[in-house]
Amino acid sequence: MNRWLPRTYLTLVYLLLYIPIAVLVVFSFNDSRTGYEWGGLSLRWYEALFNNRAMVRAMWNSLWLALSAATVSTLIGALTALALHRYRFRGKNVLNGMLFVVMMSPEIVLAISLLAVFLLVGLQLGYVSLLLAHVTFCLPFVVITVMARLSGFDERLPEAARDLGANDFTMTRTVLIPVIMPALLAGWLLGFTLSLDDVVVSTFVSGPSYEILPLRIYSMVRVGLKPEVNALGTLLLAFSLVMLILSQWILLRSKR
């Protein structure tokens, strides 16, 4: 009996986690018009999805936004982490702590304050405002990921490079960046996912000129759940799985 208890428990936990996903995937291939009964296998919702031009555009918008937000925040975040790691200065601990404050504070607070700032400076809501907002909330995650990697970084490596004749810039290019590359990739991926599925902040700072996927889905669902959404969800799921496998593969390769 003692052997069965943990097994049952684990099974329940995993069922809880995966049943909704399984339902979504199965019903994305459902031929029936309503989402509650099985009408046979079909790809019609995928077809409908790709014929929905607004949806496809929102998808591309979202991908482009996530790509640019992740890249910008990785660039800024990596340099911030390096500065925080490398230099000793007054107020460093406060700065460190402030990263966590942004990370932990309710997203709605960030959303309202960002909107207030954009309105104050008269920035038109659209791609630029979304990008700025997404970079803002991705940044602490990137900094913390990179700093975690740097804390295990052998301080003798840059010295060894200098000793062998590399100047500071060459050392950074040939030793420092390659060694922290896995953290940069992890930070980038984290930023990418955070940006791709953000609803709260995006709701506040997006404008009609640049519609993104989560908001599009949200408005679709409000007028009734269409099976197209299941197809979209399945595609997104497949995409994140590929990204996950890719990132693990890169990590493994870099360890070799």
Add this chain to the structure above:
Amino acid sequence: MKQTLLTLRNLTKQFDGKKVLDALDLDIFDGEFLTLLGPSGCGKTTLLRMMAGFEHPDEGSITLGGQDLTYTEPEYRPLNTVFQNYALFPHMSVFDNVAYGLKMEKRPKDEIRQRVEEALAMVQLEDFMRRKPHQLSGGQQQRVAIARAVVKRPKVLLLDEPLSALDYKLRRTMQVELKRLQRELGITFIFVTHDQEEALSMSDRVVVLKDGLIQQLGTPREVYERPANLFTARFVGETNFFPGTVDNTNDDDTITVDVFGLKRTFRKPDFSVSPGQPLHVLLRPEDIRVLAPSDEDGVAGKVVERNYKGSTLDSVIHLDDGTEVLASEFFDEDDPTFDYRLGEPVRVSWVDGWEWLLPAEPEDVPEEDAIDA
């Protein structure tokens, strides 16, 4: 023949108000194997890092062959370092690690390949060029680190406790190999260690450091047989300190000293002595002779510990007044008096002329703490 290559003058460095180096002067000869020996915190690593260019002195200068290097950045110094934990670039193959320094010099590809192969052959790693550092054993990583540093043909090779992470047997092998490399390359090695055995067996000269000050500079033999002070005597090898009092100074350049009530005659030391003056009689464990209790010579005591070491038999003997004596005797099965049981009474003596005398120092006690720390 001995030409000074590296000149250190008045080097002073403080960290957070604590003096790590205190007006240190040192001349290092071209082609010698010099060891910086001392307990942790004695300033030996700081001194090495200063020569490499990772630290700059508060005062003083470093000159290499007439060229001032005191504030030169590490990348412009003709010195290379072997780091304590090797500091191999984990993302590069063995070949790329060794080639790194030559690539920085923008050498042609063919030359790089040839020199890297030579350097790796020198440390017997030519078959491991394509491996990554983590696929190598500790000893192999150590060899790569050495190859990476010597491939640039530096004037001086700095080694920061390079063998401390290796196990005993491997350490012995690497010691021999480092000596061989130094002879073959003919470049100056400056070797930092806290292991006195390593220092004695490898060096041409040893610098004993404590609290940023040079305690003694000399050949391994000088440092071991004629320590300049109590610190060196205690730090380098094991020593018995017997308290003595000068009884008489004789005309024939000898003095008579009262040790444990025995009147012994010693060579007159370098420092001035006068009757009644306290001093230390230093005797290495191998200078001690353990005699049968019936013997007339020596001081009475009893054996409290015996360690059979193969070639020697090491024993600890407590004299009647409580003094602990370490004795190390070569194994001689034919000697009937050799094998003593624990608790057995014996008499302790030594070979006259093998002793070394040092003046009594007032600060004997705090020094003992410094060694334990």
